[in-house]
Amino acid sequence: MKKNVKVQVNNLCKSFGDLKVIEDCSFQIKEGEFVCVVGPTGCGKTTFLNVLSNLLEPTSGEVLIDGEKASPRKHNLSFIFQEPSSLPWLTVEKNIAYGLKAKNKDKKYIQEQTEKILDLMGLQKYRKAYPAELSTSSEQKIVIGRAFAVNPDLLLMDEPYGQMDVKTRFYLEDEVIRMWKELQKTIIFITHNIEEAVYMAERVLILSNKPAKVKDEVVIDLPHPRRVDDPRFIEIRNYITEQIKWW
Numbered sequence: 001m002k003k004n005v006k007v008q009v010n011n012l013c014k015s016f017g018d019l020k021v022i023e024d025c026s027f028q029i030k031e032g033e034f035v036c037v038v039g040p041t042g043c044g045k046t047t048f049l050n051v052l053s054n055l056l057e058p059t060s061g062e063v064l065i066d067g068e069k070a071s072p073r074k075h076n077l078s079f080i081f082q083e084p085s086s087l088p089w090l091t092v093e094k095n096i097a098y099g100l101k102a103k104n105k106d107k108k109y110i111q112e113q114t115e116k117i118l119d120l121m122g123l124q125k126y127r128k129a130y131p132a133e134l135s136t137s138s139e140q141k142i143v144i145g146r147a148f149a150v151n152p153d154l155l156l157m158d159e160p161y162g163q164m165d166v167k168t169r170f171y172l173e174d175e176v177i178r179m180w181k182e183l184q185k186t187i188i189f190i191t192h193n194i195e196e197a198v199y200m201a202e203r204v205l206i207l208s209n210k211p212a213k214v215k216d217e218v219v220i221d222l223p224h225p226r227r228v229d230d231p232r233f234i235e236i237r238n239y240i241t242e243q244i245k246w247w
């Protein structure tokens with residue numbers, strides 16, 4: 001079945017004064033697609049996300065979500081950042097419900113959605129606990145659950161697992177993939193870790209050094225769960241590395 005275009009980016013440019021950070025980026029993301037964007041440190045990834053979500057106005061060009069100019073007021077955007085972002089003063093269940101309450105959803109919907117996410121994330125047994133009482137990976141699961149709970153048009157992830165040890169990183173990546181498959185949300189995941197991008201995404205956009213342009217895109221035609229020692233995985237990872245080894 002042909003999927004609708006969810007995000008359409010046309011000739012996007014962003015400068016701060018004379019500093020060009022993003023130059024003429026154009027691409028499409030389909031509804032329910034999982035796209036990783038890889039780019040070097042300081043190339044403008046955060047600016048890229050901020051312009052995509054229209055937290056920053058583009059200098060020129062446009063970002064459309066479902067055919068309309070992207071806007072945090074109109075569209076339901078969820079973010080997961082590198083910094084720990086569970087709310088330490090709220091229990092697990094209240095963390096999950098937080099975004100729904102902020103969006104003034106009705107009580108019954110909030111309850112149903114919170115239960116569904118607690119079940120999906122395997123967090124029922126911790127529902128009355130506070131984030132500080134949990135392990136790092138369980139705490140991160142709260143953040144993933146909260147991001148999916150609001151039923152986002154677009155989930156934007158900015159290097160969320162860059163600082164994690166390898167085991168925790170793979171575990172959380174698998175959790176994100178599982179939730180994405182279950183709830184079929186559209187995800188843009190930014191990382192400088194090529195292995196992470198090839199492990200997770202259906203498609204990888206490769207940004208150039210600043211000013212960031214989309215230098216290439218690679219479709220990852222491997223089923224999940226992926227094996228990092230699969231010859232095709234290694235071939236794709238090596239290809240992307242070749243594109244960017246001058247970083």
Ligand SMILES: Nc1ncnc2c1ncn2[C@@H]1O[C@H](COP(=O)(O)OP(=O)(O)OP(=O)(O)O)[C@@H](O)[C@H]1O
Nearest residue numbers: 016019021039040041042043044045046047048210
């Ligand atoms: N509000 C701003 N005003 C002026 N310059 C800015 C502003 N925001 C970002 N920049 C500049 O834009 C460039 C890209 O910054 P940005 O934070 O988007 O990069 P990044 O790829 O996210 O960095 P990192 O990999 O370190 O997270 C940097 O040179 C930064 O100094």
